[in-house]
Every structure is written in structure tokens, then in C-alpha cells.
Amino acid sequence: TQTTRPQRILAAVQKNATRGDPRSVVKAIDQFCRHKEWAMNVGDEKGCILDSVVTEVNPATVLELGTYCGYSTVRIASLLPSHAKLITLEFDPGNAAIARQVIAWAGLADKIQLVEGASGDWIPKLKEKFGIETFDLVFLDHWKDRYLPDTKLMEECGLLRKGSILLADNVICPGTPDYLEYIRNSPRYKSQYFKSHLEYTKAEDGLEKSVFLG
Numbered sequence: 001t002q003t004t005r006p007q008r009i010l011a012a013v014q015k016n017a018t019r020g021d022p023r024s025v026v027k028a029i030d031q032f033c034r035h036k037e038w039a040m041n042v043g044d045e046k047g048c049i050l051d052s053v054v055t056e057v058n059p060a061t062v063l064e065l066g067t068y069c070g071y072s073t074v075r076i077a078s079l080l081p082s083h084a085k086l087i088t089l090e091f092d093p094g095n096a097a098i099a100r101q102v103i104a105w106a107g108l109a110d111k112i113q114l115v116e117g118a119s120g121d122w123i124p125k126l127k128e129k130f131g132i133e134t135f136d137l138v139f140l141d142h143w144k145d146r147y148l149p150d151t152k153l154m155e156e157c158g159l160l161r162k163g164s165i166l167l168a169d170n171v172i173c174p175g176t177p178d179y180l181e182y183i184r185n186s187p188r189y190k191s192q193y194f195k196s197h198l199e200y201t202k203a204e205d206g207l208e209k210s211v212f213l214g
């Protein structure tokens with residue numbers, strides 16, 4: 001019977017990456033997706049921009065919207081300080097099942113809380129469920145039509161503080177025009193566009209980094 005793309009990504013990690021070595025997990029997925037089969041990980045080029053933002057922010061609390069196979073989850077968590085926590089929300093149960101195994105292979109399960117379900121349902125529950133006050137960094141990488149409503153929801157739920165950073169993938173391809181229009185024109189945010197390329201391709205894409213001003 002046919003395997004899924006996430007299953008083939010996990011197989012590539014288990015074959016080519018070293019247990020407990022997050023960077024080898026990231027490299028194994030990038031190799032597989034560049035040379036064998038494209039997949040919607042943030043990838044190595046945009047991943048370097050993500051790395052620089054994570055190291056600059058040095059966050060104690062991170063929220064990732066959209067786990068997929070756990071590539072960016074592992075990439076971010078590998079750069080966090082020891083006490084830091086990352087919560088990642090994934091809608092698709094199949095993706096979540098694979099991501100848990102990728103995260104375990106990387107040896108990062110103790111830093112990461114993977115929550116299965118819709119971001120719109122879970123965002124209002126994060127404070128009570130995980131004892132979170134606010135997020136220092138949010139990585140938006142789930143579904144283009146949810147970037148704006150979920151950002152408004154995070155504001156309303158008091159999950160952002162003065163200085164919280166939002167980093168959004170795919171703002172050009174496939175594009176999130178309503179989110180960009182809001183975040184670039186709101187007096188409550190200061191935004192910056194990092195031009196890059198769609199993962200593993202020559203097409204343009206980029207990351208939008210926004211600071212919440214309170």
C-alpha cells in the first residue's frame with residue numbers, strides 16, 4: 001500500500017540522520033526534499049533567516065502555527081535556551097503523528113509540546129492549558145487564510161506583549177495579502193520583509209517579521 005509524503009520524510013530522517021542530533025535531522029529532510037521529493041518545509045534558505053530571528057530573539061516561549069513534519073519545529077527548538085518551551089499546533093493527525101516521531105528522533109521532545117487541532121480553537125485555550133502568559137516569538141506557517149484571524153485572536157487573548165515577534169512564512173507564495181495589508185498598516189506593529197525563495201525552488205517567497213508594539 002502507498003506511503004504518504006510525510007511517511008517518506010520520516011523514513012529519510014531515520015535512515016540518514018543521527019538520533020539526538022537536530023541539525024542532522026534538518027539536513028536529512030532538506031537533502032530528501034531537494035533531491036528526491038519536494039515538500040512544504042520552510043527549507044534551508046528561509047530556514048537560515050528563521051535561525052537568525054530565533055537567535056536574535058532568544059525566546060523563552062515560542063508558538064508555531066503549523067507543524068507539518070516538524071522540520072521548523074526541530075530547527076527552532078535546537079536553538080532555544082535550556083528552560084525554553086515551544087508549543088506547535090497541527091491540524092492534520094497524519095502530519096502530527098509523523099512530526100512526533102521526527103521530534104523524538106531529534107531528541108527534542110522535552111522542549112516541544114505538539115497540540116493536535118485547529119489553531120482557532122486552541123489559541124484561546126493556551127494560557128489555561130499550558131500556563132503561558134505571552135509568547136516571545138510566533139512562527140506562522142499553517143494556512144494562508146488563518147494568518148490574519150489567528151493574529152487578531154492572539155491579540156484578543158492577550159498572548160502578545162510589547163516586543164513579541166511574529167514571523168510569517170509564505171507571504172509571497174502562496175501569499176497572504178490580507179495579513180500583509182493588516183500587519184504593515186497597523187500602528188500596533190513594525191514590520192520588515194525578508195526576501196527569499198520558495199523552499200527548494202527559484203520562485204520568490206519571503207518571511208515577514210513583525211514586532212508587536214503593545
Ligand SMILES: O=c1[nH]cnc2c(O)c(F)c(-c3ccc(F)cc3)c(-c3ccc(F)cc3)c12
Nearest residue numbers: 040041042066141142143144169170173174198
Ligand atoms: O499551506 C502551506 N502551509 C505552510 N507552508 C506552506 C509552504 O511553505 C508552501 F510552500 C506551500 C506551497 C506553495 C506553493 C506551492 F506550489 C505548493 C505549496 C504551502 C501550500 C500552499 C497552498 C496549498 F494549497 C497547499 C500548501 C504551505
Ligand SMILES: [Mg+2]
Nearest residue numbers: 042141169170
Ligand atoms: Mg511554509
